[in-house]
Structures are given as C-alpha cells and as structure tokens.
Amino acid sequence: MHKTLGFTELLDLIDDRSAAFHAAVTGATDLGVPVPSCPGWTLLDLAQHVGNGRRKWAAIVAAGPASAPPQPSAWESTPDDLPTWLTASFDRLRDALVTAGPDAGTWGWWGDSQSPLTVGTVARRQLQEMAVHTYDAQLALGAPQPLPAAIAVEGVDEFLHTCFSTGSPWPHDPATVVYHAAEGRDWRLTLSAAGARVERLESPEKADATMTATASEIQLIVHGRVPVDVASVDGDRVILDQLGAWEPE
Numbered sequence: 001m002h003k004t005l006g007f008t009e010l011l012d013l014i015d016d017r018s019a020a021f022h023a024a025v026t027g028a029t030d031l032g033v034p035v036p037s038c039p040g041w042t043l044l045d046l047a048q049h050v051g052n053g054r055r056k057w058a059a060i061v062a063a064g065p066a067s068a069p070p071q072p073s074a075w076e077s078t079p080d081d082l083p084t085w086l087t088a089s090f091d092r093l094r095d096a097l098v099t100a101g102p103d104a105g106t107w108g109w110w111g112d113s114q115s116p117l118t119v120g121t122v123a124r125r126q127l128q129e130m131a132v133h134t135y136d137a138q139l140a141l142g143a144p145q146p147l148p149a150a151i152a153v154e155g156v157d158e159f160l161h162t163c164f165s166t167g168s169p170w171p172h173d174p175a176t177v178v179y180h181a182a183e184g185r186d187w188r189l190t191l192s193a194a195g196a197r198v199e200r201l202e203s204p205e206k207a208d209a210t211m212t213a214t215a216s217e218i219q220l221i222v223h224g225r226v227p228v229d230v231a232s233v234d235g236d237r238v239i240l241d242q243l244g245a246w247e248p249e
Contacts, residue, residue, distance in 0.1 A: 005124075007120055010124060010154075011097060011098065011123065013148075014123065014127050015090075021130060021133060021137055022087065022090070024141060025086065026083045028141055030043075035139065035140040036140065037135070037225045043141075047137075048078075048079065049133075050130075052089070055092055057093055057122060058096035060107055063106075064105060066106075068107065069107050097119060100119045104118065106121075112166055112168070113161060113165045114165040115158070115161045115162040124162070127154070128159065128219070131148075131152070139225075147215070148216075149216070152183075152214070152218070153181060155219045156219055159223070160222075164189060165195070166248040167195040168195055168196075169193045169195060170192055170195065170196060171246070174190075174192040175190075175236070175239045176190050176208050177211065177239060179211050180212040181213070181215040182214045186205070187201060188205060191243070195248075209235040210234040211232070211233055211240065
C-alpha cells in the first residue's frame, strides 16, 4: 500500500536536507567551483538560489491563496554572511510552513496537476528541492551521494503528481509509462490528448515503456541530473525521450 509522508515528517526531512546543504556549502574551500548539474552556475550561485528560493516560498505561504506570487522585493536579498543568511532562509521557510499548517491554501504553479494548492504540497515540493540541490552541491564538491531512500520514494510520488500530471494534451501517440522503484513502489503515467495522469500501483504492470531503478536514480533522472541510461528501460525508449523534452502549456 502506498503511503506518503505526513507533514511533521516532511518538516523534519526538510531540516535534514537543509542541514546537509548548509554543511556542504559552508565546508567548501572555493565557492567559485562550477556546479555540473546546473550549467553556468557556481556553488555560490547555487547557494544564493537556494536561500532566496526558501525566502520566496516562505512569502508565498504567508500570503495565502493568491492569483500570483509576491514580488521579489518582498523576499529577495543578498547575503552579507552566507552561513548565517542560509540558516535564516531555512528558518523563515519552516516558520511559514508551521504557522500556516498543511491544509491552508496557497498560490502554486501546479494548478491543473493532481496535487492540491495547499501548504502540504508546498512542503512536499520543498523537500525535493532541498534534496536535489543538496545533491547538486555535493556533486560540485566531487562527493555526490544518492538521495536518502525515504526522501527519494516520496519524491518520485510527489514529482509525478505535481510536475508530470497535467491537463495539457500530450502531443504524441497515446502511451503509458510505468516507473518501478527498486524499493518496491510502482506508478503508472498515462499520456493522452486529455493530458497526463498518474496512478499508484500495488504491483508492476505492463506498459509501453517501463523504467526500473532505485527511487534516487528515478528522482535524479526526472530532475535532469543524470541520464535515463542509469535506469533499466523496457519497451519504447523514445517515449521517455519525448517525455523529457515535453513542456506542457
């Protein structure tokens, strides 16, 4: 049976990945090293992006339901002391999430997905943002680590429901894709003129294309950090390439 993480668990794991990111960045001897998974960025660029991103989402959550996110003037800043600024950024996000609670409404860019426009969804997305960006920082320093299994399994479910599911028409032939995580979780993505919809499966099923890998590998693939080749693919590989290049309206 599929189980997603509760709000308190999400908050604790956001703290965990925030601490790991902070340790990687503040332990670096050169913030000018390039980040291979974020072309054109240095480690300092990544750190500023992560800090301001947490400040942005703290402001979004605090604003409640809205037709647009707050303007950058409401949250953007430049660090004087990077370690202190990062800690304050992480604290600002956590405080906003706790104050609002998981059921509160919020602005979000995923309006036609299968994920609700709630603070709970924001917490799910923020956990994955921190997990993947921690990987980016570790990669820049030459010591990348797989995403922790519990975070990665949650992340595949979150990404498929928030980022892949959409009402925008699939521009190719109808298809099904099954994602099989080595940890024992499976999902089916159905692509058609009606859009993309995700179903949680109790066991693997036949599909036009099946991707088998660890949950960490699947997460890094769908976030564009590693190539599809790190997974085992059965069926029509072209569908996965089309999916990776798709930009729904």
